[in-house]
Amino acid sequence: MGTSSEPLILTAIILAKVAVVLLVFLTSVAYAVWLERKVVAHIQSRWGPYLVGPHGLLQPVADGLKFLFKEDIEPREVDRLIYYLAPFVAFTMAFASIAVIPFGESITILGHKINFEITSLNVGLLFILAVTSLGVYGIALAGWSSNSKFPLFGGLRSSAQMISYELSLGLALVGVVLISGSLNLREIVDQQQGLWNIVRQPLGFLLYISAAIAETNRTPFDLPEAESELVGGFHTEYSSYKFAMFFIAEYANIFTVSCLATLMFFGGWHGPVFGPHLLRAFLPVLWFGLKVFCFVFAYIWIRGTLPRFRYDQLMSFGWKFLLPLALANVLITSFVVAWRAS
Amino acid sequence: MAPLNxxxxxxxxxxxxxAAGFVIRRNIITIFMCIELMLNAVxxxxxxxxxxxxxxxxxIFVFFVIVVAAAEAAVGLAIIIAVERNRQTLAIDEIDSMKM
Amino acid sequence: MLPLFYIFGAVAILAALSVVLQQTPVYSALSLIVVLCSLAVVYLLLGAEFLAVIQVIVYAGAIMVLFVLVIMLLNARRETPADRSRMARWLGFPLLIAFFGQILFATWRHFSGLHATPQMAAGPKSIGELLFRNYALPFELTSVLILVAILGAVILAKKQV
Incomplete structure (x- = not known):
């Protein structure tokens, strides 16, 4: 080591990591859509996609091709720049947060220690919250620029909803931060070596998961795109690949909050590790993926089971129930932490 | 690292x-945004x-400035909504009388 | 390291120009978001990583969302150009430019050749310690300020004045 080619190799490693993570992430997102259609169908005693490939397994490919080749409709009277910008904003912000998510220990190949994450940030948790808080713009701007009443309502609703629930989301995570004393996701996971945080922060977890469902605009909080009252919500006027981008962004956000829940409350990649060197390196990644999958499945299950809230119920639930409980949780946790320290 | 100047x-x-935007713009919301721009420069x-x-x-001072800016934005935008509701305009030189 | 500061500085200046010159409020708001984000990158380069993230979460993620929400709510479209007096145009702008040019010149000269201290910890931990040790009273005062602001906003938005 220490030769002149060192920075070149490091750059190559980072690029390779980005490519692999992005590829895996995109594939999982595509198959999450398939999983959702299949699971919801079985909950409702239907078969779901069955024609393309065995058990409809090639359905995501067919959907993707269809989205790409559909006519790209641009309604009159739209604000063109923002109309085209909005899906890209939603898409980028949904994908930016995977940059700091660690999904395993590390592996040593040819003398290079490779961490299972794209980059490690001391304020990784805050970075994810920051990126999620920017995701609002995609939806709000899509609603506004379409220049049509249903998207506008959808956009306004979603902005109000996301601002409201962001508070509870952040505060629910403060308890974990207080316990582990760090904002670095890797350190938070290492803290849970013996005991997962779900045991120490059961209330925090429940609050987080409720706020996260609202933050990703999913049933029972999917008011921004309530089909029965708002046609399609903020993306009513979008078609073809631009609609696909919103669609992918929504599922990518589900994965992000599931990853965060796994890291913060369920011990990240911790699990039984055995076997030879290579297996030891990759088993944690498998545990991490399995935990995230459970969360994604729970998301779909909730969608198949619960009816939608009314808008005023949604707002009072966020402000009058979740937020006070989250504050109480922070208060109690900080008392306990201070009491233990003294 | 970039030099201080x-x-x-x-x-x-x-x-x-x-400051220039604060002087030349007419829309209250844009003027408000120019104030935010100046705060960020500081x-x-x-x-x-x-x-x-x-x-x-x-x-720490920056931290306080951001907190105060958040409070200011909440109250300021509420005032803007109240003004728009009463005068049906956002142009600052049409809002020139104290009486309704 | 060095060129990044100039790249994002240039982006900030261009976006700030756009904030001032755009006729449509939504475009101004979007440009301001770009300014805020590029300033966050500049903070990061200056070693203030906590402030950089706070800048994005609070400024770009909360305050500017409020702005965009209000613009959408009031449906603020293009503003009509003002019939400014000729004196403002031919006297005001040169004076403004001269004034800020002078300040720019003075700061440039006075602080030239000074470089930052090599390394400084500005993570959440050191900021928090300083905040709750030396600045505890101002911190508590801001919480009162925010309470007052919440009450003010609710009353202003509710009542038909």
Whole structure:
């Protein structure tokens, strides 16, 4: 080591990591859509996609091709720049947060220690919250620029909803931060070596998961795109690949909050590790993926089971129930932490 | 690392643009945004000095400025909504009388 | 390291120009978001990583969302250009430029050749310690300020004045 080619190799490693993570992430997102259609169908005693490939397994490919080749409709009277910008904003912000998510220990190949994450940030948790808080713009701007009443309502609703629930989301995570004393996701996971945080922060977890469902605009909080009252919500006027981008962004956000829940409350990649060197390196990644999958499945299950809230119920639930409980949780946790320290 | 005077130059330029916008714009919301721009220019100067002096107090000030800006935005935008509701306009030179 | 500061500084200046010159409020708001984000990158380069993230979460993620929400709510479209007096145009702008040019020149000269201290910890931990040790009273005062602001906003938005 220490030769002149060192920075070149490091750059190559980072690029390779980005490519692999992005590829895996995109594939999982595509198959999450398939999983959702299949699971919801079985909950409702239907078969779901069955024609393309065995058990409809090639359905995501067919959907993707269809989205790409559909006519790209641009309604009159739209604000063109923002109309085209909005899906890209939603898409980028949904994908930016995977940059700091660690999904395993590390592996040593040819003398290079490779961490299972794209980059490690001391304020990784805050970075994810920051990126999620920017995701609002995609939806709000899509609603506004379409220049049509249903998207506008959808956009306004979603902005109000996301601002409201962001508070509870952040505060629910403060308890974990207080316990582990760090904002670095890797350190938070290492803290849970013996005991997962779900045991120490059961209330925090429940609050987080409720706020996260609202933050990703999913049933029972999917008011921004309530089909029965708002046609399609903020993306009513979008078609073809631009609609696909919103669609992918929504599922990518589900994965992000599931990853965060796994890291913060369920011990990240911790699990039984055995076997030879290579297996030891990759088993944690498998545990991490399995935990995230459970969360994604729970998301779909909730969608198949619960009816939608009314808008005023949604707002009072966020402000009058979740937020006070989250504050109480922070208060109690900080008392306990201070009491233990003294 | 950029020298201190380059950081301050950026700060001055941003502040100047904010001040110019404050003077030439007519829409209340845009004027408000120009004020935010000026606040950010000052924050940048604080961070630059904090880095140069090796003293974190400057960053604490930025923290306070951001908190105050949040409070200011909440009240200011509420006032703008109230004004629009009563006068049906956002142009600042049409809102020139104290009486309704 | 060095060129990044100039790249994002240039982006900030261009976006700030756009904030001032755009006729449509939504475009101004979007440009301001770009300014805020590029300033966050500049903070990061200056070693203030906590402030950089706070800048994005609070400024770009909360305050500017409020702005965009209000613009959408009031449906603020293009503003009509003002019939400014000729004196403002031919006297005001040169004076403004001269004034800020002078400040720019003075700061440039006075602080030239000074470089930042090599390394400084500005993570959440050191900021928090300083905040709750030396600045505890101002911190508590801001919480009162925010309470007052919440009450003010609720009353202003509710009542038909």
């Amino acid at each position: 380059h950081i301050l130059a950026l700060s001055v330029i941003l502040f100047g643009l904010g 924050n940048l100067a604080f961070v630059g000095f904090s880095r140069y002096l090796g003293d974190l107090s400057g960053q």
